[in-house]
Amino acid sequence: MTKIEMTAQDKKLTKRMFWRNMFLGFNMSYTRQQGVAWDWVHAPIYREIYKDDDQFWEAMKRNMEFYNITPNMNGMVSGLALSMEEENAKAPKGTFDTAGISGMKIGLMGPMAGIGDTFFSGVWALIIMGIAISFAKQGNLIVAALPLIALIPNLLVRYYGQKFGYKLGTKYIQKAVENGVMAMFTKAASIVGVTVVGGMIATLVKVPVIFKTKINGTVFELQKVLDQILPNMLPLLLAVGCFVLLRKNVSPVKVLLGVVVLGFALTFLGITGA
Amino acid sequence: MLLYQAVVVGLVLAFSKWLNAYGSFLQLMPFFSYIVLALVLGKSPSQALILGAAVELAFYGVMQIGAVLPQDTAVGGVLGVAFALILNQKPAVAVALAVPISMLAVIVWNLLKFWFTANVEVFDRYIDQRNLKKFNRLWWLQIAVYLLAYFALAFIAILLGTKGINAFVNAIPKPFLTGLTVAAGMLPAVGMGMLLKFVWNIEFLPFFIAGFAMAAYLQLPIMAVSIFGVVFGLMMFFIDRHINEVKQAKGTASTGNDEEDFFND
Incomplete structure (x- = not known):
């Protein structure tokens, strides 16, 4: 593993990028999803990297493309992109193929969103909300302190993802996607999710x-x-009934209404009650 | 009084929608909004939490995957809890208001997103014109309109809706409220079904059964079930890694043999 020491300027840039990345979920559009947000997040970074105005605007135009990822996972892609844009800036004009940057973004957003949605929206939100609801039911104000723990993985993945992305470079991360390590992570997270869902149903x-x-x-x-x-x-x-219906592509709204109707029907028949 | 309530609920909703997008924080801390809501309305925070727990249970497992938003749980939750707090109502009433509101509120997001989509072209033009100032200005304008839209939604809902909802809630007959409570208890099943659909693979069936059995028979709390889930996940990860290593080692070995065979012939 080649170790790249971060210069003071790199540190300043990555710190700035960390905070700007919090905005990636704003202003999504149907056509580019987070494309515009990506550009807004990275505009000051590109400005620092590219002293040449032409190159700066070329980078802005190039990065306005379609982009969609679980925002929490974007740190790693941002870190990688930063190292590649820096290489581009250093290389003599026309020798660095910028298509590689787009390729990296397109190649990574699928697997990253896969693991990000599974872990953050699936497993982690499920566990945290399960605990939070059990406290809140009793009116216990300790729930107010729960975000202190709940947000730790979110912030760590954002921060260290960015650092690792920048330090390790494309080779390592793309290798992890290609040799299936990323898929194995997603599978492991899904298993945690399925186990927890089983317990939650009970x-x-x-x-x-x-x-x-x-x-x-x-x-x-x-x-x-x-x-x-x-x-x-x-x-x-x-729950299994809902799952089977949803899997048959019955719309969630219909399933939800069906459950409400079922609840009322069973109650009026005197089978269920409070 | 109602005007003040409408303004503060509007502010809390705008704040919640800010946290919804900013760092995806809201997903993990909706109760924070409910506590703030109780404080600004001068109600008991514990009561807000009890109302909020019923609402979040009904939304349990509903997740925002990518850009698809099945229900706007932020809007439904804040308005449902706010109405129940202002009218001193039961948790079942909060749920009865929150669920339909969350479904209707998706329209607001879709409208906003249409406008953002139309603006993509304008952003493109600003880049061609090399005007970063205008680019940033439109960016912040969009965020301002986004926040303002949700402020206005809650403001109007509270200002014009409270009276009607009060009359409506008082007119609900008692058996209907019981049915509502039962239905609210059954609703988490929908979220569970959505989550299962998202991750399902028949290979995961043993883990699903194990999770259910641990809670149903052993009465283990959620945290304990989660820890066992992590154990299962890690075991499968290491097994998969081992299989992968063996496969790759075999893959390189066999190609070597093929080459030898080729040359031997």
């Missing part, structure tokens, strides 16, 4: 059955019978 989804009747003098409580077969059976069936 703890958070509630189908409270109150149906009771007398058969030959003995009390028949439906919930007790169901619990003997499988605890939390109805929440499991409900």
Whole structure:
């Protein structure tokens, strides 16, 4: 591994880039998604790198292309892009192929968004919100302090991703995508997610059955019978049912309305209740 | 009074939508907005958290993947909790308001995004003209309009909607409220289904069953289930890595043999 020492100017640039990258989620468009935001984030960086005005505007025009990534994961791509743009600035005019920068961005945004959405929106948000909801239900104000922990991975991935991206250069990260390490990470994160979802269905989804009747003098409580077969059976069936419908591409809005109607119907029939 | 409430709820919603985009922070801290909401409305923060917990449960698992926004949970959550706080209502009422609002509010985002899309051309032109000042000005103008749109949405909703919603909520018959509570408890199933759809692969079935069994039979808390999830994830990662190494070693060895075979012939 070649170690590149960061100069004072590089440090200043990466620090600036870290804060500007917080804005990547603003002003998305249908045609370029975060393309405009990428340019706004990196404009002062390009200004520092390219003393030549022509080159600066060439870089701005070149980077206005379609771009879409989980914003938390962009640090690494930004770091890589910075090292490549610097190389371009140093190289004599016309010797550095700038198509490589676009290629890198296009090549990385898919795998990065894959792992970013799985980890941040899937696994991490799920765990944190699960804990937060259980505190908030009791009106416990400690929830206000939870972001101090919740935001740590977000900030670390942004900061160190950028640093590693800049230091390691394209070779290492593209290699990680090509030899499947990135896919393995995504798979591992998905496994955590699936396990947690399994647990959440048992703890958070509630189908409270109150149906009771007398058969030959003995009390028949439906919930007790169901619990003997499988605890939390109805929440499991409900969640799997939603999953199957969504997988058949039924729109989420329809599934949501269906669940609401089902809840009302079961309650009016006297099967469920509060 | 209502005017003041409309202004502060508008500000809280604009702030929430700022956190929604800025560093994607809101996803992990919606309760922060609810506490602020209670403080500015002069209500109990604990009550806001209880209302918020019911709302977030109904939104549980709804995630914003890339640019696709199925429900605007920020708008639904803030307005649902705000109405319930102002009208001193039950959590079920907060959910009943939050869910439809979150679905309708997507329209606002779509309109904004249309405008941003139309402006892409203008950004392109500014780059051709080499005018960074105008480029930045349009960038900040868009953010200002984005924040203002959500401020206005909450302001108008509270100012014009509170009276009507109050009458509506008071007219709800009791069995209907029970049905609402039951439906709210069932709603997290939809979010769970969405998450499963996003990551599903039949190979993950054992982990899904394990997670369910750990919570249903062993009564383990969420944190414990998550730790076991990490254990499973790491195990599979190391197994996959090993398989990958073996495959690559084999791959290079066999090509070597092919070459030898070729030369031997």
